[in-house]
Amino acid sequence: MNKITLLGVEEQREQLINSLMEFGAVEIGSVSDQDYGKIASHPEVREDLSRIDNKLLDVQATLNILDRYCPEKKPLFSTKRPVDIAEVREINSEKERIFSDVYKIREYEHALIELKAEENRVNNLYRSLLPWKDLTLPVDFPGTKRTGFTAGTIPAAVGWDLIESEVPEKAPLCQIFRINTDKDQHYAYIIYHREAEQETLSYLKSRGFNRTTFGSLSGTVDKNLKQIEINLEQIAKKREEIIDKIRDMRGSRNSIEILYDILSMERSRIEAVEKVVKTNKVFLIKGWLPEKLSDSAKNYLESNYTVSVEIEEPAEDEAFPVLLENRGLAEAGEPVLRMYSLPDSREIDPSKIMTPFFVIFFGLMLSDGGYGVILAILAAIILWRFKLQDSTRKFMKLMFFCGLSTMFWGLMFGGWFGISALVPYALWFDMVSNPELMLSWSLLFGVIHMYVGLGLKAANLIRRRKYLDALFDVGFWYVFFTGAVLTLLPYAPAINQEKAVQISSVGKYLLAAGAVLLILTQGRAKKGIIKKFFSGLSSLYDLIGFLSDILSYSRLLALGLATSIIAGIVNQMSVMFDIPVVLKVFIAAAILLIGHAINFGINVLGAYV
Template sequence: MNKIAVLGLIEERSELLKSLMKMGVVEIDQVEPDEELRDRIQNPNVQNDLAKIDNSLTEILRALDILSQYVPVKKPMFSARRIVSESDYSAILKNKNKILADADKINRFEDEIAKMKSEENRIKTLLTSLNPWLELDIPLDVINTRYTFCYTGSLPSGTDLKKFQEAIQGEFPESDLLTGKSDADHHYVMLIGHKSIETEMLSLARAWGWNRIVLRDVEGNAKRSKARLEERLQSLLKEREEKIKGIIKMADERERLETIYDSLQMDRAKIEAKSRLISTRSAFLLKGWLPAEHSSKVTEYLDEHYFCMVEIEAPAKDEEFPVLLKNGPVVESISPIINMYGVPSSLEIDPSPITFPFYIFFFGLMLGDGGYGILIALFTGIILKKYRLEDSTRVFMKLLFFCGLSTILAGFLFGSWFGIASLSKTALWIVPTEQPELMMSYSILIGIIHMYTGLFMKALNLIRRGQILDAVFDVGFIYVMFTGFILSLLPFAPGISISSSSGIVQAGYKIFIVGVVLVLATNGRKSKNIFGKIFGGLPRLYDVVSFFSDCLSYTRILALGLASAIIGDIVNTLSAALGGNFIVKLLVMVPILLFGHTLNFALNALGAYVHSSRLQFLEFFGKFLEGGGQAFKPLKANTKYIIIKTENNLFLNSGLKTGIV
């Protein structure tokens, strides 16, 4: 990775940033002007520009969501962004304003549809409120005359209407009651009376539980009002259908809307990048990073197309720089696992090449059934061959493909194929269900090799920084201590018969003591006081306990492998134990086998993925990987819907070396 600095003319700033985005290999750092120069040099204020673009992005995204709602597009199971040529992209950009207007039109259609739906719901509510009064031939919009009042209302369903009428008319002879329909909860009653007795009559009615109902937007009697509202409702439905048809007709604009959306995203990224530069009235300064392999080509391109000065500089020996991991087509498949843990420091060795074989080997041993491995390899292989995938999906599918191959290897080693017990005799190595104790020891041995490799990586990182003595003291002496500890525990290893008086065990005791002495003597060396130098190594002795605990963690290889084999065998035994004639047996056996093996495969494949990752994150990376690196984030077109095929893609396609660039 190299540093890059570009000093250019302000009028060429936008075009230069556009070119850098097409290249997609330059990360732009934030540059701050010196305090004494802030009155003449400053970072451009881009807040208004960003707000304007964000508003347009919101409008387009909403329009696309509306189109997806009314005109859904069925996408394949594995879909990738569309590839658009630079000429087609430019042609669409020429109609940018029209396309933005189309997005606004779609959104207005949806707003009008929403208003219509609201009005329809209001009318439906009114129609429901009119139902109790349909049998009354009296204008509901007249609630009073010069001398009378006429109020609609309801009574609880438990009220005796006859007694209620007698009570009202007995108290107020100059009144009348009109009864509408009743339902399970209410009686609907209209009170008519002289205005002189309105207050007293309403008080008495309320004492019986009568509540006034105000009917709005009615004209004439209930039947007439209902007919008018139904006519209005039908008109709204037709109008809404026309708006929906208008949206559907604009479905052909979907791809252009997507293109403009990504165009605005790119504009936004360029504006954000512009804010990281420092500028005067006539010039600007850009600083950042780019892969060393691209330095000469980027410099040549900028010198040829712009009036600017480009300076390339290698980072200092111990200077941190953005991390870009580049590996071959096989090893790159482990990047999803590495990225889940975090980005390694730029001063560390790329852990990908050494993590890859361990990860897929652990996955294979944990799933353990070659038949399941065939399914994984076939499924992912077909996807990789048939579909054009996004990079992240393609890399993950490749990882699963290699895990499938590893599981097939485990099937040969264990003689395990779809849980068929009779095939265990074909095992090339060991049958875990028959020798679980020995398999446990093998699992621990594999774990020891894994952790020793992690310590070796730690030593390489120390040597890379010139700390050769630290590599000897902090790794070499730990090797000695751990090796002696392992050899001294061999008599207790399950499935292995080694006497505690054997030479290798006795040698282990001595090696362990030597290792402890060396660790105690050297691990306090960095302490500034004599007490720390003498006793500073004591805490490192606890590493023995931690190492033993880590060794036991690898027994999960045995546990998951046994689970897969045993459950598969149980499924096969259950299906074979069914009686009846051949046809009945077949009809029952096939669903049991399909369901049982699908469940076994899903659970144990997920378990293998999770626990293989765990062994890398805790037991392996914990030995050497410090992390804390910053991922390389170049200025490039991070699009959602399209990929623009530009000449710069070919111009920079030089092939990078593996490792941390």
């Protein structure tokens, strides 16, 4: 990456920033206005950002509404629709029309929300009236000249027999009628003589009576329930009419999606403007762009704008944005790298070095060549048939290479859909019959992988001209770790013990020499001889971590065995039923298809993780 500095005329600032965005390869950095005192400042963009954010919220909400009521049928591997610059400019020129569609759809959604609230209110009223369905008197019945009418509830804990037995004595001038009873309360209405109103209500209150009011309703409960049902039908009809109107506007989706992207780009432009330092006459922009585009960018800007462009390499200690540029196998490994973290701007891109190990180890863990064929074919078809997003394309490319790797190891170990008859044709050995040998090779692959990682660390140190650090922090660890590996070699399974013992004697000397070298150098950053010594001594504990990491590579054996053994078990299960041949064929086919599909899916996931 190169650093770019632009000094231009203020009146061309907007057009120049738009050109940089169309160029698509410049990352604009922040410039501190404190370096220029009171003569320069950042543009004020808070109101513009707030305005754009509100529009983005409206447009996103509209897209969510369309997804809810008229969802698009998406392919198995969806990708963003390609849009050319002419279409973007056309949509940009029709912004007002598209925004009118946006606001119209939002209004429809608001109407649906109001209908939902009305529906909830009416449903609640319906549920509250339902227990009173058998009340034949109008709910607004005022009584007569000498009799009054009221309705209400009494807790169900109060037995109705008790009420009926007490009323003649404690409220003799009233009649109480039960309409309904549920687990919580009795629903009743009371006809009473007006002269005994207080006496009647006092008794009822002593039994927990709670008067029910029917608000502005009139007529019988049954009549009101029927009217509510009609109202609910009308609400449902209105809802469908509004939803149909929303569906009729599904054709606006593409334009609204492009409008959202235009607004997002506009927001990015405003954020870029915020990083600019300007005066009344000029502006200053600093940023980064790829080295290979530096000359063309400089020529384009200087030929189209009144601007001074300065391109320079970053200082040795200056951090800059990271842009990965890989092809082939290394490019396929970028999704795995991004899953953890991108390398530092001063570090070597590990994709070219570590991706081959990922692919090799994936194949070792899946190990069945038949599964590798399926994986490679599936990935190839997806890459060929679908226009994928860049990250998805790289992932599928990685799966294709992993499928090829699995096919290779299937040839080496004789694993093809768990078919035991093909195992004798293995080019190397059968891992199921020789698990100890496979374990030894797995540990060796782990040692190689760890050593390559250490080598990458050394390369990064050398790149920064830290030659002694590379020697002390990598070279001496190579000596120490190699000594440990050779010392422990006789204990590895399936190893020629006689030769291993001879080699291990050399390993002891290397181990001791490495330990001394590390004790003398790993505490070099500390002050004082004692601190240096104990810091160097404590660093030897990293051997435990190294050996633990090496042992973790036994999963190459574990997952490889799991794939092969489960595949073989599925094959055995498919032919173990003593049933008629025709039925046996169908059952065997089902078991093979389902069993191998599950085994394939689980072990592909396990190998990837």
